[in-house]
Amino acid sequence: MKRTTNLLATVATVGLFAGGGLLGWNLLTAESDTVAEPTCTERRVETGEALTPNLVQVNVLNASGRSGLANRVSINLQRYGFLEGGIENSESQIPVDHVAIFTDDPEDPMVQLVAQQFQVVPQVVAPDVPIDPEGVTVVVGPNYTDLNPEPPTEIAATRPLDVCVPLAAL
Incomplete structure (x- = not known):
């Protein structure tokens, strides 16, 4: 039981890390849709x-x-x-x-x-x-x-x- 819990925690952590990395990469490379405000x-x-x-x-x-x-x-x-x-x-x-x-x-x-x-x-x-x-x-x-x-x-x-x-x- 303990081994299954550790495995699930590890899989969830790796999935969370991979998803965060993918989201971060998409945000980093996305085109900006903001318009510069006049100064x-x-x-x-x-x-x-x-x-x-x-x-x-x-x-x-x-x-x-x-x-x-x-x-x-x-x-x-x-x-x-x-x-x-x-x-x-x-x-x-x-x-x-x-x-x-x-x-x-x-x-x-x-x-x-x-x-x-x-x-x-x-x-x-x-x-x-x-x-x-x-x-x-x-x-x-x-x-x-x-x-x-x-x-x-x-x-x-x-x-x-x-x-x-x-x-x-x-």
Whole structure:
């Protein structure tokens, strides 16, 4: 009787293990039917409407060699209402003394609003490295000083803009 019970327990355990392995394999190799949730919502700012910092994501690159500078600048810009973007060390070969904005569109109202946040007027240059297409990319250099203590809090959009506002910011 004891031997039959052990045999049944062993067979049940092996069956359970094999079934679990088969189920796990099927789940591992199954096609995903989930759809990625959007990370932001599109918002349109029409010509003449106020463009405010809470609609502009700022990515900050550190070209200074000073540890933590990009993070500090990002935090200070967030205090002014801007949306947090990426924070990284710069791989660019473009020399940046104080601060620069990397963009292919210097007339972009978002670029112009961000540029007015700094004490020293930023260089506005075409990037030589890939930049995040969302938001504005700022590069801080070794002689970076600080933000403008009384910057404008909005500017009138000079053209229609489609901005992607992160869902967490809504």
